[in-house]
Amino acid sequence: MIKVFLILLLTFNTLATQGIIRVHEAPVVSEPNASGRILMRIRKGDSVYLHPNYLNNENYYVTLTRDGRKAYIRKDFIKLVLN
Numbered sequence: 001m002i003k004v005f006l007i008l009l010l011t012f013n014t015l016a017t018q019g020i021i022r023v024h025e026a027p028v029v030s031e032p033n034a035s036g037r038i039l040m041r042i043r044k045g046d047s048v049y050l051h052p053n054y055l056n057n058e059n060y061y062v063t064l065t066r067d068g069r070k071a072y073i074r075k076d077f078i079k080l081v082l083n
Helices: 002-015
Strands: 018-021 025-029 038-043 047-049 060-064 070-074 078-081
Touching: 038 070, 047 060
Parallel strands: none
Antiparallel strands: 018 047, 018 078, 025 038, 025 070, 060 070
């Protein structure tokens, strides 16, 4: 029973494509590292799109900027919304 619950929990995490910002202002950067250029900032409580194929990366999620460019946001700034 516990194994089934864990599998379902992990499956829902991989299907999530929305997240909510948990910090006051989260920087969205051009590269998945600390030296990336800041493209924009997103305020606490805002909903962001997360690319479903990149949810299992190490420290960053892949998202889109306002003008549609690929960007990165740190995982600890995001709370995944599970449907």
